[in-house]
Amino acid sequence: MPLLLLDLDNTLLDRDGPFRAWGEAFLAGIGAPPADIDWLLSVDADGLTDRWDVADAIRDRYGLRVPSIDLVDELHDGVMAKTRLDPLVACALRIADDAGWVPVVVTNGVVRQQEAKIRRTGLDRYVADWVISEEAGVSKPNPRIFALAAQRVRMPLRGAWVVGDSPEADIGGASAAGLPSVWLHRGRRWSDTRFAPTRTVDGLIAAVATVLAG
Numbered sequence: 001m002p003l004l005l006l007d008l009d010n011t012l013l014d015r016d017g018p019f020r021a022w023g024e025a026f027l028a029g030i031g032a033p034p035a036d037i038d039w040l041l042s043v044d045a046d047g048l049t050d051r052w053d054v055a056d057a058i059r060d061r062y063g064l065r066v067p068s069i070d071l072v073d074e075l076h077d078g079v080m081a082k083t084r085l086d087p088l089v090a091c092a093l094r095i096a097d098d099a100g101w102v103p104v105v106v107t108n109g110v111v112r113q114q115e116a117k118i119r120r121t122g123l124d125r126y127v128a129d130w131v132i133s134e135e136a137g138v139s140k141p142n143p144r145i146f147a148l149a150a151q152r153v154r155m156p157l158r159g160a161w162v163v164g165d166s167p168e169a170d171i172g173g174a175s176a177a178g179l180p181s182v183w184l185h186r187g188r189r190w191s192d193t194r195f196a197p198t199r200t201v202d203g204l205i206a207a208v209a210t211v212l213a214g
C-alpha cells in the first residue's frame, strides 16, 4: 500500500482559473483596465504571495479605502466560490485508491483556507488525509512534511510518489526526500538543474495513470 502524496493548488484543484475569474470580475467592478489582470496574476504568484500583501498591493495601486481585511475576505470567498473538484480528478483518485494507493494531500498554506477548499469541494471524500504547512510547522520543499504525511496515515514513506506543479516545492521536496515525482508542467519547461522530476505530464489524471503504470 504505497502513498500518493499530492499537492493541492493547481494539482488536485485548479486555482489559476478561479483566481483569474475572480480577478477579472473584481477589476471590472472597480473600473480598472481589463489588462490589469496580468499585474494581479503576477502579484498573486500562483497564491505564493501572502493574502494580506496581495490586498495591500491592490489598495495601493487603485487608492482603495476598503480595509485590507475586507479585501482578503473578498479574495478568499471569491476564489473559493469558483473552485470545483473536477469529476475526472475524483475518478482518478478513486481508481488509485482501488489499486491500493493511499492519496494524501500535502500543501503549503493557511489551514483555514486550504481545509475549506478540501472540504467544500468534496475532495475530503477522495483522500485519506491532508497535511497543511501552517499546522505542520514545516513547508515543502522541506522533506519533513512528507514524513509527517506518512505518519498521519501510519504508513511508511518508502515507495511513495510525489505529484505536484511546483518545481521548487513539490519536485525539489521529493528530491530532498529521495522520492520519485511527477511534475504537472502547465505549459512550462523544466529548467532547474539541481533536480528533475521522474516523470512530466500535463495534468493530474495523467499523473495518476503514470504512477499506477509503475
Ligand SMILES: [Mg+2]
Binding pocket: 007, 008, 009, 010, 011, 164, 165, 166
Ligand atoms: Mg501547486
